[in-house]
Amino acid sequence: MSFETLAQQILEKGREFDEMSWAGKKERTNRLLRKQIELCAKFHPFYRKMFQECGINPMDIRSVDDLECLPLTKKQAYMAQPEDFKLQLNEGSGYERVIYDITYTTGTTTGVPTPFYSTTHDILAVMEQFIRTCRFYGIHPSRDVLINLYPMSMVPHIGFRNSTMIGWPAGIPVINTLPGSQYNEFPMSNPLDWCVEVIEHFKGTVVRGVSSFIRKVVMRAQELNKDYSSMRFVFCLGEATPKMMREDIRRRFQSLGAKGIKVFTNYGFTEMQYSTFECAENGAYHNFMSDYVFFEIVEPETGRRVQDGREGHVAMTHVNRRGTILLRYLTGDLCSVKHDRCPMCEREGQRFTMMPYRTADLVKIKGTLINPQLIQQELAAVPWVGEYQVVFSKEDPADPLSLDTLIVRVAPEKNAPSQEIMEAVIKRQIKAVVEITPRVEITATPEDIFNPEKSLKAARIVDERPRLEG
Numbered sequence: 001m002s003f004e005t006l007a008q009q010i011l012e013k014g015r016e017f018d019e020m021s022w023a024g025k026k027e028r029t030n031r032l033l034r035k036q037i038e039l040c041a042k043f044h045p046f047y048r049k050m051f052q053e054c055g056i057n058p059m060d061i062r063s064v065d066d067l068e069c070l071p072l073t074k075k076q077a078y079m080a081q082p083e084d085f086k087l088q089l090n091e092g093s094g095y096e097r098v099i100y101d102i103t104y105t106t107g108t109t110t111g112v113p114t115p116f117y118s119t120t121h122d123i124l125a126v127m128e129q130f131i132r133t134c135r136f137y138g139i140h141p142s143r144d145v146l147i148n149l150y151p152m153s154m155v156p157h158i159g160f161r162n163s164t165m166i167g168w169p170a171g172i173p174v175i176n177t178l179p180g181s182q183y184n185e186f187p188m189s190n191p192l193d194w195c196v197e198v199i200e201h202f203k204g205t206v207v208r209g210v211s212s213f214i215r216k217v218v219m220r221a222q223e224l225n226k227d228y229s230s231m232r233f234v235f236c237l238g239e240a241t242p243k244m245m246r247e248d249i250r251r252r253f254q255s256l257g258a259k260g261i262k263v264f265t266n267y268g269f270t271e272m273q274y275s276t277f278e279c280a281e282n283g284a285y286h287n288f289m290s291d292y293v294f295f296e297i298v299e300p301e302t303g304r305r306v307q308d309g310r311e312g313h314v315a316m317t318h319v320n321r322r323g324t325i326l327l328r329y330l331t332g333d334l335c336s337v338k339h340d341r342c343p344m345c346e347r348e349g350q351r352f353t354m355m356p357y358r359t360a361d362l363v364k365i366k367g368t369l370i371n372p373q374l375i376q377q378e379l380a381a382v383p384w385v386g387e388y389q390v391v392f393s394k395e396d397p398a399d400p401l402s403l404d405t406l407i408v409r410v411a412p413e414k415n416a417p418s419q420e421i422m423e424a425v426i427k428r429q430i431k432a433v434v435e436i437t438p439r440v441e442i443t444a445t446p447e448d449i450f451n452p453e454k455s456l457k458a459a460r461i462v463d464e465r466p467r468l469e470g
Contacts, residue, residue: 149209151180
């Protein structure tokens with residue numbers, strides 16, 4: 001049997017779920033949820049106690065529609081006692097009981113990151129998503145090479161892990177570039193130019209990484225006049241990627257020969273372990289794994305689910321996990337969900353109608369509530385802006401009661417106009433979208449704002465204002 005035939009057989013695994021109607025997917029999800037609730041009632045310290053204290057009979061939870069009977073789980077509860085959210089199984093197969101992987105999510109108030117445990121069962125589920133994702137986008141072992149631009153950081157995170165593993169189940173080659181800061185005893189990290197060269201040398205077709213670092217790589221590739229004609233997909237992950245930034249990244253790859261390149265982003269987080277992916281550029285974010293993780297849009301005060309298409313708070317429930325398990329977990333994000341046939345790809349199932357966003361992302365300055373993403377979009381659209389940073393500070397940093405001030409830091413590219421023109425353009429464009437005139441600071445080098453060899457993500461939004469008591 002030929003390689004092509006075998007590869008196609010591998011990529012066909014689980015296709016029947018993709019082709020199910022939402023009713024069929026929901027039926028499978030409900031069956032798995034009943035098993036999940038049963039395990040939580042027996043072996044999960046936090047939810048076993050919650051069922052008892054709230055007088056909830058686990059046998060009453062028969063479908064995802066019954067989840068409204070359960071209280072919402074807040075992030076603070078998980079962060080305070082992460083070990084209580086790990087299933088303490090003493091039965092079942094080794095696949096279900098052996099901890100295969102630990103990643104970490106948001107730190108606690110003490111600064112210690114919160115562990116998230118995955119058994120072998122859970123890691124195989126992650127691989128199932130990779131198969132479904134590759135099949136959806138047409139990523140294939142006979143024509144694709146994936147380039148992982150995530151660094152291996154001190155704390156294990158799912159961006160690096162998933163980008164490393166995504167090719168495993170389908171036999172797709174993955175090249176790990178290992179950028180990032182050095183650990184002195186074992187300095188394994190590689191410089192920016194290595195990442196640039198690897199894409200050309202291996203004729204990479206798919207790139208995954210943090211948006212700002214991908215942009216940094218392709219900007220350097222332009223300086224070196226690299227041949228990136230093999231590139232087909234760019235997955236900008238890990239941070240907000242405004243439309244203008246996507247278009248900027250696309251143009252830069254196209255200038256290096258990448259015809260027809262597509263630039264996608266996703267919505268995911270550590271506690272989910274998976275990601276939702278766009279069916280088209282700037283399209284809906286589909287949950288390919290609704291039989292493993294289920295989303296509700298709820299009212300946080302009552303826990304009631306809102307109607308399809310209405311905006312509310314995102315709550316996540318694991319329906320087929322054996323390590324860390326969360327039920328009706330409030331993510332802190334706002335969005336709306338639909339389950340009918342997608343008008344763009346005709347797929348039925350859960351999809352976010354837009355990229356979920358955080359209420360905490362809105363910032364009040366000088367009495368005006370503004371969305372910093374609007375500022376990012378404007379800056380990303382300026383062709384001579386290389387790196388940028390939006391800073392909220394005080395007019396007098398030594399006086400916490402002084403007026404708020406908005407600062408925009410910019411590292412210009414070589415073709416930039418004079419400093420006077422740069423400042424005028426940025427002030428005019430930012431004032432037009434947030435009605436506040438910023439103070440503009442022009443930095444000497446891009447590394448003054450974002451050094452990819454020292455940090456995983458660019459700190460695009462920085463709030464330097466002191467927190468006042470009372």
